Amino acid sequence: MRPRRGVKSSPVDVAKQFVTKKIDMPGFKVENIPPTGRGVITQKPFQNGDFLLHYHGQLLTWEEGDRLEERNSTGFRFFIKFKGKRCWKEAEA
Numbered sequence: 001m002r003p004r005r006g007v008k009s010s011p012v013d014v015a016k017q018f019v020t021k022k023i024d025m026p027g028f029k030v031e032n033i034p035p036t037g038r039g040v041i042t043q044k045p046f047q048n049g050d051f052l053l054h055y056h057g058q059l060l061t062w063e064e065g066d067r068l069e070e071r072n073s074t075g076f077r078f079f080i081k082f083k084g085k086r087c088w089k090e091a092e093a
Helices: 011-021 062-071
Strands: 028-033 037-042 058-061 077-082 085-090
Touching: 058 062, 062 085
Parallel strands: none
Antiparallel strands: 028 037, 058 085, 077 085
8 A cells, every 4th residue: 555645654664564575675786895895875866764675594693793793704794783682783693
């Protein structure tokens, strides 16, 4: 369902639409960024609070993320706060 003309959908509604369809929102491209590797680049401006992308991967506890990073730093893990807890998001899962 599309919002009425001039009425902006909430970021949560937009996120649900794209995640459910398993597609990315337009306005992004993947590029090789030496020396780190691939990265996501925006191709249009976004507003603070806009839904951007659904990042797939396993959610790890802070301790699990630290152990994996010490053994094999891939650069594909990043820190997030989820339900008030510090966690790692593992992109290689």
